[in-house]
Amino acid sequence: MTDAPQVPHLTVVEHPLVQHKLTHMRDVNTSTGKFRQLLREISQLLAYEITRNMDLTSKTIDTPLMEMEAPIIDGKKMALISILRAGNGLLDGVLELVPSARVGFVGLYRDEETLQPVQYYFKVPDGLGDRLVIAVDPMLATGNSSAAAIDLLKGAGATNIRFLCLLAAPEGVARMKEAHPDVPIVTAALDTGLTDKGYIYPGLGDAGDRMFGTK
Template sequence: MSDHLTVVTHPLVQHKLTLMRKRDTPTALFRQLLREISQLLAYEITRELELTTETVDTPLQPMDAPVLAGKKLALISILRAGNGLLDGVLELIPSARVGFVGLYRDEETLQPVQYYFKVPEALDDRLVIAVDPMLATGNSSAAAIDLLKKAGATNIRFLCLLAAPEGVARMKEAHPDVPIVTAALDECLNEKGYIVPGLGDAGDRMFGTK
C-alpha cells in the first residue's frame, strides 16, 4: 500500500465485496451492496476533509463545534457504472455538488471515447471525488481526470470498488497527484481488458443489462 493507493480492508467492506463477486447474486442485491459499500469507502476517502468551527447552542450551553470548511465538495460519476457508487456517497454527503463524465470504451482499441461532460462550477475551490466501480486498464479513468483538470479541478481523489495493477500503474503515471481508494487490488486484466477475478461487468450487473 502506498500514498497513491489505499485498499480498504475493513471487514464489512470485504464481506460485501465477496457477496458482489458471486455469479448468482441477483441485480437488486448487487445494487444494494454497491450502495452500502460505497458509503463505507466514502468514509475512508473523506477522512481528511478540512474542518472549521462554528458556534452552536446545545441544550446546555453554547460551544464552538466542528463543521466542514470551504465549498461543497464535488462528486463526479464516470458514466454509467459510476452512478452506483454515486448514490451511496450522496446519502453520506447529501449537500455535495454532482457532475457526470460520459466515456465508453472502444472494444477494439480499449481507448475511451467521450460523449458527455457536465460538472459543477468552481472546481478549483472544491475537493473533487471521481467515482467508477472498476479501475481496469485505467485509460477511461485517466481520460476523465484529464477532463476534470481541464475544467479547473486541482484537488482530486478517485474512488473505485475494484482495481487492477495495470490500471493503478496507468493512473499513477498519468496522475500521480490523484490518490486512489479501493476495496480490492485484484490479480490482473484478461485479454478483453476485464479485471480478474473481478466480478464481471459492474454496469451490466447493476442495471440488469447484457
Template sequence: MSEIIQHLTVVEHPLIQHKLTIMRDKATPTAVFRQLLREISQLLAYEVTRGLPMTTKRIETPMQEMDAPTLAGKKLALISILRAGNGLLDGVLELIPSARVGFVGLYRDEETLQPVQYYFKVPEAMEDRLVIAVDPMLATGNSSAAAVDLLKQAGATNIRFLCLLASPEGVARMKEAHPDVPIVTAALDEAIDARGYIVPGLGDAGDRMFGTK
C-alpha cells in the same frame, strides 16, 4: 483497517470484504448487487473523505454555547463516470447530500480499449472544491485517466478517485498519468485479461447493476 500502498489505499474492513464477496458471486441477482454496491460505497466514503478541511462554528446546545467542528470551504463535488459510476454515487450522496454532482460520459472502444467521450457536465468553481471521481472498476485505467484529464481541464486541482475494484495495470496507468490523485478501493485484484476486464473481478459492473448482461 486500510492498507496504503503509495498513493493507493485498499480498505480492508471486514464488512466491505464480506459484501464484496457476495457481489463477486455470479449468482447474486441484480437487485442485491445494486444494494450492496450502495452499502459498500457508503463505507468507502469514510476513507475517501478522510482529512477534509475543518473549521468551527458557534452553536448553542441544550446545555450551553460551544465552538463545534464543521466542514470548511465550498461543498465538495462528486463526479460519476457514467454509467456504472452512478452505483457508487448514490451511496456517497446519502452520506454527503449537500455535495455538488457532475457526470463524465465515457465508453470504451472494444477494439482499442481507449475511452471515447460522449458527455461532460460538472459543477462550477471546480478549482475551489475537493473533487471525488467515482467508478466501480479501475481496469486498464485509460477511461479513468481520461476522466481526470477532463476534470483538470475544468479547473479541478484537488481530486480523489474512488473505485470498488482496481487492477495493478489500472493503478500504474493512473499513477503515470495523475500521480497527484490518490486512489481508494475495496480490493486490488490480480490483473486484467485480454479484453481489459479485471480478474478475478466481478464481471461488467454496469451490466450487473442495471441488469443488461
C-alpha cells in the same frame, strides 16, 4: 502550523464489512437488485475513507447545555463526479452520506478494439478549483478511461481530486499513477490483473451490466 497529512496514492479498504459485501458482489449468483443494494452500501463505507482528510473549521453553536466551538467541514461543498454509466451506483451511496454535494457526470465508453476511452458527455459543477472533487467509477481496469476523466476534470479547473472505485487492477493503478500522481485512489480490493479483453480478474464481471441487468 502543522504539515498536511500525507495521503498514499493507493488505499485498499480492508474493513471486514467492506470485504464481506464485496464477496457477495463477486458471486455470480447475486441478483441484480441485491448487487445494487450492496454497491450502495459499500460505497458509503468507502466514502468514509476517501473523505477522511477533509479540511475542517469551527463554528459557534448552542448545545442544550452550553455554547461551544464545534468542528464543521470547511470550504465549498464537494463535487461528486460519476463516470458513466457504472459510476452512478457508487454515486447514489455517497450522496446518501453527503447529500449536499454537487454532482457532475463524465460520459466515456471503452472502444473494445483499442481499449481506449471515447467521450460522449461532460457536465460538471462550477468552481471545481475551490472544491474537493471525488470521481467515482466501480472498476479501475486499464486506467485509460479514468485517466481521461481526470484530464477532463483538471481541464475544468479541478486541483483537489480523489478517485473512488470498487475494484482496481495493478495495470490501472500504474496508469493512473503515471498520468495523475497527485490523485489518490481508494478501493475495496486490488485484484490480480486484466484479461486480454481488459476485464479485471477475478473481478465481478461488468459492473454496469450487473447493476442494470443488461448484457
